[in-house]
Amino acid sequence: MTVSPPAAKALEAKFQQIWGYSRFRPPQGEIVQALLAGQDLLVVMPTGGGKSICFQLPALLQTGVTLVVSPLVALMENQVQELCDRSLPAALLHSELSRTDRRQTLQALSQNRLRLLYLSPETLLSPAVWQQLCQPQVKINGLVLDEAHCLTQWGDSFRPAYRRLGAVRPALLKAKPAGTKIAIAAFTATADPHTQQTLLQVLQLQQPRVIRLNPYRANLHLRMQTVWTPRGRRQALLKFLQNHPNQPGLVYARTRRDTENLAQVLSRQGYSVQAYHAGLAPPPRRQIESDWLSGRCQFVVCTSAFGMGINKPDCRWVVHFQLPSLLAEYVQEVGRSGRDGAPAQALSLVSEPTGLLDPADQQRWRFFAQKAQQQARQAQQLARQLPRQGTLATVRQQHPQAEQALALLHRSGQLSWLDPFTYRLQPAIATKSQPTPSATAVMQKYLRSRQCRWKSLLEQFGFRREAEEMRCGKCDRCTAKP
Known part of the structure; x- marks a missing residue:
């Protein structure tokens, strides 16, 4: 959807009123318009590119709440504090909150007084919060995954709740009035082509608009x-x-x-x-x-x-x-x-x-690789003991590492989530695709490369056209004496 010139001017006026900037920095305006139109989005923008404003502004302009899934308490607190300093209706939920603050935030949510609610994936899927979000009268406009690369970096290890986020929208829509729409947007500063594909699949993005800026920073x-x-x-x-x-x-x-x-x-x-x-x-x-x-x-x-x-x-x-x-x-x-x-x-x-x-670097990389292999073997062993369909709560009672194992099975295509709490096992589908290089191999290739550092990074993150003419002139490779 293209916003008419008067509507675009009104957006910029609101932008200036809240944050003091006279105009959007490309592609901020395009992202804001897409979210207001209810489109799914995958946005890759460099660190410091102003990603937060892109989802905060449309959330503030709508009736109802936008859920912002964020990986760290510090990150939530910084963003919410900045919004509250401007007297904007934002709040956060995490395990460190007092009981009183938690109760007040849930009450504000149930009364549709919030426009932005920051929470971790674990808090989003906790029983008390989930029950509140599923109340029919709670209007939810969108689900934003901030620092979305954490889904691929941590979702298979110590933050397995990330792997269940794709089942959130269908489950919420079942609890809402007919015709309700919930957009999903994933924001990150770094996502190679494999990470981008994983985000599209796990989050079940529907006809998403993909906006990518390369990570090059001349300074x-x-x-x-x-x-x-x-x-x-x-x-x-x-x-x-x-x-x-x-x-x-x-x-x-x-x-x-x-x-x-x-x-x-x-x-x-x-x-x-x-x-x-x-x-x-x-x-x-x-x-x-x-x-x-x-x-x-x-x-x-x-x-x-x-x-x-x-x-x-x-x-x-x-x-x-x-x-x-x-x-x-x-x-x-x-x-x-x-x-x-x-x-x-x-x-x-x-x-x-x-x-x-x-040997410090090699030992550390080898340790993490061996640990990942061990976890994958444990997941396969657990798969042979599980019923074809069941709930996370039941499996967790019997197997302490169940949630992580289920996340690994989900990554390998052997499991799907019917809702955020109910799984179904399915046979692994054999594919003839080329094996993906290990993370260590990718890093070592970058370290050994003799070409411009930024050129190597652009190639690895899928910006091959920009990489063709790249020579930053300032990295150790570009300044090395022949």
Whole structure:
């Protein structure tokens, strides 16, 4: 649907009234119009591209609520706080809320006083919240999946509720008056072609409009540095920090223990640093986020749990002390620097190729690969013990890891969800498609490539035409001496 010029002007006027911007940044206007028209959407936009406004504005212009499924409490709190500061009808639900706040939010939902409700997939599918959402009088306009790449990164491991989201819309429509429509929109900064296809299939998007912007950021300078020993890795980080005094940044490690140990070492060196991971209690996590955003803390040593959706435009650098195994996760994390458009650095420390002197990277990637294989075997064993059709609650009572196993069976095509709580087993369909390269193989290919870093990334994420002429001139490959 194309919005008429007067209607488009009215949209921009509302946009300016709420957020103070005079006009949309492409393709924000197109996305807003599509959501107002009730279309399903898959949107891939770089970090800092203004994705949140794209679904917040149409939600505020409609009667009824838009459900925003978000992976992290910090991400929900940041967005809802900004909306509430503007006196806009938004709220959130998560396990850390007090009983009083939870009751008030559910009451506002039942009375259709909310326009945006943020919640995790687990909270969405919890009995009390689901029962409230299924009340016929609760008007639901849309379901937005923010940071949608989490469905593919986490849905097969420790967040299996993501795999049940495709059954949400059909189940809700059965409980609503005839003629009700609920649009689904998935937003992410990084999605390669395989991830995009997975999102389309799992969420059961209907004739979706797909809007993709490539992840290239001209101000973001990518660099890899080979380290030969664990001590050499620490020295490389210290040298980088010495060359960027007083600049805010982020250091990424992969485990809770590594973040804490590294933060202690750097703190003894006199740096203003804190460790952040998902194992911290909510108050300390909020305090660390506040300290970093305000400048009281120069940088944070963190796992992937930190930074998603947190907007600090003057973050000048990101160092991967340890690389993730997923290239999409790498792009997400480096994209948290330089959001103000000024030059920013992204340094990744990589073990020497043989792994003989510093086997840390290879060992970590091998561990995660073996763990995934073990979980897949356990899922197949469980499949042989399950009835053809049943409920998640029943299976969970008998098998502690049932939900994750069912998610893996869903990924392999051996299971479908009749509703968010009832599964049906089905035979796996043999296909002749080419096997998908492992995440580790994709990452190692990127690390070994001799061409421009951004060119490699554009190719991997399906932007081949843009990659043909890409040479950023600033990454370590482009600036290397012949």
